[in-house]
Amino acid sequence: MTLDARLKAVLQLIRAASHADIGTDHAALPLALIRSCRCQNVIAVELNAGPLQLALAAVGRAGLGQQIEVRQGDGFAPVAPREIQSASLTGMGARTILGILGRAEWLPPTLILQPNAEPEALRAWAQASGYHLKQEVLAPGFWRYPVLSFEQVDGADPAYLNLPAAAALKFGPHLLRSADPHLQAELRAQERRLSALAVHGRPSVMEELRVVRDALACLLDALTPAP
Structure with missing residues (x-):
């Protein structure tokens, strides 16, 4: 059983003695985690x-039973509590993932989450729930899938600083x-789409366009060589 690009990206963000894959479907990810020696037990x-x-x-x-x-x-x-060090939830909507996290009586210190859309909802949840965003990637597929790795840490998340x-x-x-x-x-495509809509002056579109342009400005800063 081979992994698609989305699950390969998830695999690369997991390394733990004991891990849980929530909503495992055909168990493709647990099998890959053991075979690649990234986990001892799943x-x-x-x-x-x-x-x-x-x-x-x-x-x-x-x-591998x-x-x-x-x-x-x-x-x-x-x-059981403390039975695992990390967990993954993949291939679901962000609201479904949030529902599972919200129903949990406890959570492990590391979470690897792959929503099909709305990753901002999970980033906001993490900020409010004591998890820092440690790594994130966009995996190719039917569309670009966000894969997010969170760790339980006290204090404000420095990833968002400045x-x-x-x-x-x-x-x-x-x-x-x-x-x-x-x-x-993706941002270039969104800017083109929203710029065409912005001529009608709708406030929600104008705000969305502003956020996209702020993101593009950050990207340009990152691409600009330091003096």
Whole structure:
């Protein structure tokens, strides 16, 4: 079972003795984590009976039942506190991920989240919940998928320091500082689209265009060689 570019990007951000993959589907990510020696043990959590059986079968075929335990349940409910050091939630809407995080009675110190859209909602949640954004990438696919790695740390997140708040929250402080080429292409496309709409003077469009232009300015700063 091979990983697509999206899950390969997730894989590269995970390294822990014990990890949980929440909403594991066919257990492709847990299998890759063990085979690549990025984790010693993985708990693969799946709520729905069909994917659960497929995950069990895949783990069985791989002969990795000693290192990957497939459990049925909703979100973090099947995982005991301090049983894992990190967890991943991938291939879901940001609101679905937020619902799972909100229902959890506890959370591990490291979270790797891959929403299909609205990553700003997860960045805002992390700021309010004591998690710092440590790494983020855009993975190619049907569209560009954001992959975010958070760690539980006290205090304000320094990743956002000296960046326009709305632009950093929406487009990602690390992506802006690194002048990510995928993000640059996306911002250029958004600026063209919004500029055409802005002639009608709608306040919501004008505000959205302002945030995009703030993000582009950050990218240009990052690309400008230091004197």
